Amino acid sequence: MGDTQKLELDDIVEILKAAGEPTRLRLLALLFHGDLTVTDLTDILGQSQPRISRHLKLLAEATLVDRYQEGAWAFFRLSQGGPAVALVRQCLDAIDPADAVFARDDERLRALKKIRSDKAQAYFSRNAADWDAMRRLHVSEAEVEAKLAAMIGTAPVDAFLDLGTGTGRILQLFEGLYRRGVGVDASRDMLAVARANLDRAGITKASIRHGDIFNLPLERDEFDVVTIHQVLHFLEEPEAAVAEAARMLAPGGRLAIIDLAPHALEHLRDEHAHIRLGFSHQTLSEWLEKAGLAVEEIVDLKPASSTADALTVTIWLARDQREQAADPIAIRRRS
Numbered sequence: 001m002g003d004t005q006k007l008e009l010d011d012i013v014e015i016l017k018a019a020g021e022p023t024r025l026r027l028l029a030l031l032f033h034g035d036l037t038v039t040d041l042t043d044i045l046g047q048s049q050p051r052i053s054r055h056l057k058l059l060a061e062a063t064l065v066d067r068y069q070e071g072a073w074a075f076f077r078l079s080q081g082g083p084a085v086a087l088v089r090q091c092l093d094a095i096d097p098a099d100a101v102f103a104r105d106d107e108r109l110r111a112l113k114k115i116r117s118d119k120a121q122a123y124f125s126r127n128a129a130d131w132d133a134m135r136r137l138h139v140s141e142a143e144v145e146a147k148l149a150a151m152i153g154t155a156p157v158d159a160f161l162d163l164g165t166g167t168g169r170i171l172q173l174f175e176g177l178y179r180r181g182v183g184v185d186a187s188r189d190m191l192a193v194a195r196a197n198l199d200r201a202g203i204t205k206a207s208i209r210h211g212d213i214f215n216l217p218l219e220r221d222e223f224d225v226v227t228i229h230q231v232l233h234f235l236e237e238p239e240a241a242v243a244e245a246a247r248m249l250a251p252g253g254r255l256a257i258i259d260l261a262p263h264a265l266e267h268l269r270d271e272h273a274h275i276r277l278g279f280s281h282q283t284l285s286e287w288l289e290k291a292g293l294a295v296e297e298i299v300d301l302k303p304a305s306s307t308a309d310a311l312t313v314t315i316w317l318a319r320d321q322r323e324q325a326a327d328p329i330a331i332r333r334r335s
Contacts (some may be wrong), residue, residue: 006083015084018062019091023047024055026105028078031065032092034107034237035077044108064088073277081210086175113236122273143301144258144313145173148227151297151317152177152256157224160206161248163213163241164231168194169208178225181206184216214242220247233276239287246291252324254317255286261300261312284316294320 021189059065162170211217232238260278268274297317303310
C-alpha cells in the first residue's frame, strides 16, 4: 500500500468517511483528471454551488483536495501527495469506467474541456497572422528572447523541439543552435504562418508538424532541448503538457518553459482565451519535478511599465536527470 502503511486505524476511518459519500467520490474522480473550478463541477454534476462547495470544504479538511486562487476564480485539485491521497487513489483506481454515473461525469468533463479547447483554437485562428505583435502588447519579447537564449546557451544540439510553436519564432531564434528542429502546433492557421516565416528566413532544417501537445506525434527520448513558449496558460491541463514535453527529452536534455507569472487580469480569459492567469514558481517547479526533471534556474522578467496591465514573464529551465552520452550529436549521426 506504499504511503498508506503510515496511517493508523482512526486516520484510515476518517479518510474513508470523507471520501465515502457519492458526491464527494465523484468530485475526487473528476479532480483526478485535472484542476477544476466550482462552476465546472456544478455544471458536470448538476448540483447547486453551495452543495458542491460544502463537499469540497470537507475534502479539503481531510487533506484530499487543494484549493488555490487565480484572480476571481478558485481552482481545486487532488492533493499532490501524502498517505491520505495515496489511499484514495487506490479507491479511484478500483472504479469501473463503465459505471453509468462515473461514465456520465467523464463525458460531461470531456465536453466541457472541448468547449474551452475549441474557444482557444478559434482565437488562435482569428489572430494567427498578428500573434507575435499581440504578445508584444504586454511584455518585452526582445528581453524575453535574449534571456532565454542566455539560459540555453550556445552549445550546439542535435534535436530541438518547440511545442505550441505558433509563428515559428523560437525555431528562428535558435536556428544556429540545432541540427534538426521541429515545431508542433494544433492550429493549422498557426502552422501556415510558421511555415511561411521559416520559408522567408530560408530555414530548411526545421519542420512544422500538426499535433496535440498532450499526445505528440513524435518519438520519446529524442530531443536535447524542448521549449514551451507562452502556451500553458491556454491549456486545460498544463501539467499534462509538461509531462508530455519531459517525455520527449533525451537523457540530459533540457526543458525551457516561458509563461506568465500570476496576475489578476480577468479580461484575458474572455478577450484572449486565457484559461490560467499565470503560474507560480512553486506550481511549475512541482510539475517539473513530478515529471522527473531537476529545476536548474528560474528567472522573472518584470515589464518596464508599471501600468495595471503590465505582465511579468517567468522562464523555468529544467534538466532530465538520466546520464547523458559523452557526445550525443556524434553518436546519433553514426546511428
